[in-house]
Amino acid sequence: MRYRLIIFDWDGTLMDSAPRIVECMQRAARDVGWAPLSAEAVRDIIGLGLPEAIARLCPGMTTEQAERLRQCYSEHFVAAETREAPMPFFDGVEAGIARLRQNRDQRLAVATGKSRRGLDRILASSGSGHWFDATRTADLTRSKPDPLMLTELLAQLQVPVEEAIMIGDSEYDLGMARQLGMDQLGVGWGVHDRARLQAHEPLWLADEPAAMFDWLVAAGEMTGVSHE
Numbered sequence: 001m002r003y004r005l006i007i008f009d010w011d012g013t014l015m016d017s018a019p020r021i022v023e024c025m026q027r028a029a030r031d032v033g034w035a036p037l038s039a040e041a042v043r044d045i046i047g048l049g050l051p052e053a054i055a056r057l058c059p060g061m062t063t064e065q066a067e068r069l070r071q072c073y074s075e076h077f078v079a080a081e082t083r084e085a086p087m088p089f090f091d092g093v094e095a096g097i098a099r100l101r102q103n104r105d106q107r108l109a110v111a112t113g114k115s116r117r118g119l120d121r122i123l124a125s126s127g128s129g130h131w132f133d134a135t136r137t138a139d140l141t142r143s144k145p146d147p148l149m150l151t152e153l154l155a156q157l158q159v160p161v162e163e164a165i166m167i168g169d170s171e172y173d174l175g176m177a178r179q180l181g182m183d184q185l186g187v188g189w190g191v192h193d194r195a196r197l198q199a200h201e202p203l204w205l206a207d208e209p210a211a212m213f214d215w216l217v218a219a220g221e222m223t224g225v226s227h228e
Helices: 018-031 041-045 049-058 064-082 093-101 116-126 148-157 172-182 194-198 208-220
Strands: 005-008 106-113 135-139 164-168 183-187 205-206
Touching: 005 148, 018 041, 018 064, 041 049, 049 064, 064 116, 093 106, 093 208, 106 148, 106 183, 116 135, 135 148, 148 164, 148 172, 164 172, 164 208, 172 183, 172 194, 183 208, 194 205, 205 208
Parallel strands: 005 106, 005 164, 106 135, 164 183, 183 205
Antiparallel strands: none
């Protein structure tokens, strides 16, 4: 099958941002006087929209506490962007995206749990905004695993679901694609382990970005061939 649209998750799939997310969320929890959050617990919610992530991380938190936690997290994250080294793309991502962009018949998109402001900042600071034909963020649609952001991307770019693929490191990514009957590719270098990804029956689980992009380039060159 030839994929006319490749949709990427961002955190944990393209960018190695999980360590900063964990650190900022743990600091925010301390700021509001909440119980300490383990790194494992924070990694588990990466990919969800921020309100949904906070609700899962901190059951029983009041609306006011949750809003304060959200503000503190955002403040820590923005501050880290100015005082710390830029978050890196995983090795091979930049070269791999460049390879995909050589196929003029193929579109690239992002579906992320980030906010629109957060994604726009990182696209600008990393110089990667021109890579993508469309993006969707959790605050302007619905959080994963609801598939609305994928439905919107398909409609905007006028691509049928059978000609698109979702790529991500979490069960939230694969789960929303599965609800639409969209092909999925899991990546093994992100936040959720292989067993959780395999439960959603992706076409394949890539172990490193170079192999993932080799697979995608090959898929883009195939017409009328079904994946086994």
